[in-house]
Amino acid sequence: MERLRTGLVLAGVAVLMAGGAQAQGLGNSPYSRIGLGEYNANTGGVRQMGMGGVGVAAPNAVNVNELNPALLFYTSRTTFEAGYNGQYKTVKNANGANRSGSGTLGYFAFSVPLNTKWGAAVGLKQVSAVDYESNIIDDVAGAPGQARSLKQNKGSGGVSEAYLGQGYRITKNFTLGFTASYVFGVIDETTGTAVQEGISTTRLINSVDRVHTRYSDFAFRTGAHYRQKIGKDLNVNLGGVYGFAHNLNGQRERTQEQQYADDGTLASAVSTLSDGRGSSYVPALAQVGVSFDNDKNWSATLDVAQQQWSKFRDFGEQRLALSNTMRLGLGGELTPDPGSVEHYFQRVSYRAGLAVAQLPYQPGGKTLYDRSVSWGFGFPLPTATPLEATTLSLGFTYGVRGNTDILNAATNTSNVQETYIRGQLGVTLNNRWFIKRRLQ
Numbered sequence: 001m002e003r004l005r006t007g008l009v010l011a012g013v014a015v016l017m018a019g020g021a022q023a024q025g026l027g028n029s030p031y032s033r034i035g036l037g038e039y040n041a042n043t044g045g046v047r048q049m050g051m052g053g054v055g056v057a058a059p060n061a062v063n064v065n066e067l068n069p070a071l072l073f074y075t076s077r078t079t080f081e082a083g084y085n086g087q088y089k090t091v092k093n094a095n096g097a098n099r100s101g102s103g104t105l106g107y108f109a110f111s112v113p114l115n116t117k118w119g120a121a122v123g124l125k126q127v128s129a130v131d132y133e134s135n136i137i138d139d140v141a142g143a144p145g146q147a148r149s150l151k152q153n154k155g156s157g158g159v160s161e162a163y164l165g166q167g168y169r170i171t172k173n174f175t176l177g178f179t180a181s182y183v184f185g186v187i188d189e190t191t192g193t194a195v196q197e198g199i200s201t202t203r204l205i206n207s208v209d210r211v212h213t214r215y216s217d218f219a220f221r222t223g224a225h226y227r228q229k230i231g232k233d234l235n236v237n238l239g240g241v242y243g244f245a246h247n248l249n250g251q252r253e254r255t256q257e258q259q260y261a262d263d264g265t266l267a268s269a270v271s272t273l274s275d276g277r278g279s280s281y282v283p284a285l286a287q288v289g290v291s292f293d294n295d296k297n298w299s300a301t302l303d304v305a306q307q308q309w310s311k312f313r314d315f316g317e318q319r320l321a322l323s324n325t326m327r328l329g330l331g332g333e334l335t336p337d338p339g340s341v342e343h344y345f346q347r348v349s350y351r352a353g354l355a356v357a358q359l360p361y362q363p364g365g366k367t368l369y370d371r372s373v374s375w376g377f378g379f380p381l382p383t384a385t386p387l388e389a390t391t392l393s394l395g396f397t398y399g400v401r402g403n404t405d406i407l408n409a410a411t412n413t414s415n416v417q418e419t420y421i422r423g424q425l426g427v428t429l430n431n432r433w434f435i436k437r438r439l440q
Contacts, residue, residue, distance in 0.1 A: 028091055028100050030132050030416045031401065034320060034361050035312050036159055037130035037187065041305055041327060041357075042067055042221075042243060042285060045107060046083045046426030049395035050376020051331025052353020054303040056289030057225060057239030058333075062378070062391060063428055064109040064121055068241050068287075069177025070225040072119040072167030075111045077430040082108040086423045093404055094414035102131070106424055112433075117169040122162075129158040130187050152192040152206075159185035159215055159248075167223075177223040183248060184216045208257050209273075215250040219243070219282070233294045243285035245311075251277050252315060278315035283308040300332040309360035320361070327357035331374065349378035351395070363415055364407055372399030386432075393426035 032038040043053035044067035047060065055067050059074040064081045066072065083106040091098045109123035136151045165179035194206040221243035229235050254273040285307045293299035309322040331353025340346035352375045359368040376395035383390065401418040 028098055028131065028133055029089070029129075029418065030091065030134065031359065031361065031418065032128075032130045032132050033153075033155060034359075035128075035309065035314070035322060036248075036280065036282070037128040037155075037157075039128045040126060041307060041325075042241065042287065043329075045081060045109065046376065046393040046395045046424045047333075047351070047378065048331075049397060049422075049424050050351030050353065050374055050378075050393070051301060051333060052329040052355040052372070052374045053327075054289060054301045054329040054331045054353060054355075056223075056241055056287050056301075056303050057237040057291040058289070058293075058299055058301045059225070059227070059237065062389075062430060063393070063426075064111045064123070066109055066111075066121050066123060066163070066165050066179070068223040068225060068239050068289075069121075069165040069179045069221070070167045070175040070223040070239065072111060072121050072165055072177055073117070073169050073175045073225075074167075075113050075119040075121070077113065078433045079111045079428060079430050080109075081111075081426060081428045083424050083426045086425075087420060089418055089420035091416060091418050093416050094406060118166070120164070120166045122164050124160060124162045127159045127161050127183065127185075130155045130189075131158075150194045150206075153190070154192075155187065155189045157185060157187040159183060159187070161219065173227050175225045177225075179221050179223075181219045181221075182216070183219050186215070187213045206258065210255045210257070211252065212255070213250050213252045215248050215280070217246065217249045217279075219246050219248075221285075233296075235293050235295055237289075237291045237293070239289045239291075241285075241287040243287075245284040246282055247279040248282050249277065249279045250315075251275075280315060281311065281313040283311045297335040297338055298333065301330070303327075303329045305329075312360075322360040323358075323362050323367070325358040325360050327355065329353060329355040331355075335378075344382070347380055349393075351376040351378070355399075359402065364405075366405070368402045368415065370399055370401040372397050374398075388429075388431040390430070391426075391428040393424075393428065395424040395426065397422045 029038055044055045044065060045063060047063040048055040048067060055065055059071050061074055061076045064079050085106040086103040088101040107123060107125035109121055111119065111121035113119045132155045134153045137148055161181040161183045163179050163181040165177060167175055167177040169175050189211045190208055192206045192208040221241060223241040225237065225239045227235055227237050253275045256271050256273055285305065287303060287305040289301060289303040291299055291301035305327040308324045310324050312322050333349055333351045335347065335349045337346035355372050357370045359370060361368060374397045376393065379392045381390040398421050402415050404414050404417045406414045
């Protein structure tokens with residue numbers, strides 16, 4: 001019971017930390033203006049990050065793989081895992097560049113083997129993040145003098161999910177899983193416009209339109225996994241996950257106010273333009289994967305995911321024409337000698353992967369891509385015993401999203417390219433609970 005209380009306290013602390021971290025974003029990311037923001041297409045935790053975001057068909061007994069709920073059956077010990085994210089990126093277009101960094105709690109998961117055929121997990125993770133800011137200065141056509149307009153767009157917030165997943169062993173080689181999630185979050189977007197006439201020293205009045213949306217609803221996904229031995233030391237795994245399309249209900253308030261552009265002091269009262277309920281339609285996500293392993297010290301995995309973002313609607317509107325996306329990832333893991341006593345680094349897990357994904361936005365009718373390479377490590381602490389163990393994991397991803405191709409030569413406008421390096425620190429605690437002790 002003492003271990004149970006300790007685990008629940010850890011879970012509660014992680015919930016509080018995640019609640020405070022949700023408002024932290026990605027650093028300035030223009031592509032997070034699309035849809036619900038920068039969407040996490042169910043790519044798993046720190047182990048999967050080091051392998052290119054793959055793992056639909058890759059069972060593992062140390063880390064919590066909630067990517068496919070059917071794999072929760074392979075949880076052999078009670079496991080608590082938390083991941084902490086960091087990111088540094090450069091955003092540029094044809095006219096300039098900007099650098100920014102950020103850090104936040106990425107996720108936590110708590111998994112328990114309920115019996116020999118049934119495993120379950122609860123957790124919290126971020127589904128999408130919104131964090132962008134752009135400032136545009138233009139001459140006002142037809143205005144006397146040298147009048148200029150200053151337009152600022154900002155967005156922050158995101159959507160998270162608290163989930164309960166379960167995996168069941170149906171036959172010797174076949175498992176099924178199901179996850180129910182409570183999806184919630186707040187997204188704030190503002191558009192401010194001010195006009196300056198010539199070299200006037202008058203304080204600028206900024207007209208600000210605000211959109212505050214609070215989301216809360218339920219979502220579901222199911223998964224399947226099949227494992228077959230095809231040689232003395234070789235197994236093949238097939239996996240699939242289907243996240244059902246759903247309407248994400250929310251309350252949206254639109255307001256308008258005036259501010260001084262320099263210090264934000266209100267110049268007039270806030271007026272509410274609209275306030276009402278609605279929903280955003282989130283399309284289904286389909287994932288399939290195949291992996292090979294020797295049930296000892298290595299595995300290799302290939303995953304494919306597809307989502308129909310062309311069907312996305314934001315409160316019944318298609319504010320931005322989106323296109324369907326596909327993601328392809330390839331990754332693997334190697335532990336040279338898991339049982340080595342004399343050589344610690346033989347017990348370390350080494351991971352690497354590649355991924356390429358389409359972006360749902362097609363400026364000028366051309367598809368943009370997110371290409372990345374990943375690597376990672378799993379460091380078991382030397383204090384491990386047959387009853388408990390602790391693993392520190394590191395995952396890294398270097399990627400390039402979009403390009404800087406010119407869209408309009410007359411105005412010198414171009415696409416936006418993001419070059420990023422992401423890191424994740426994961427802490428995994430494994431413990432064997434509920435042991436029936438016998439007197440000798």
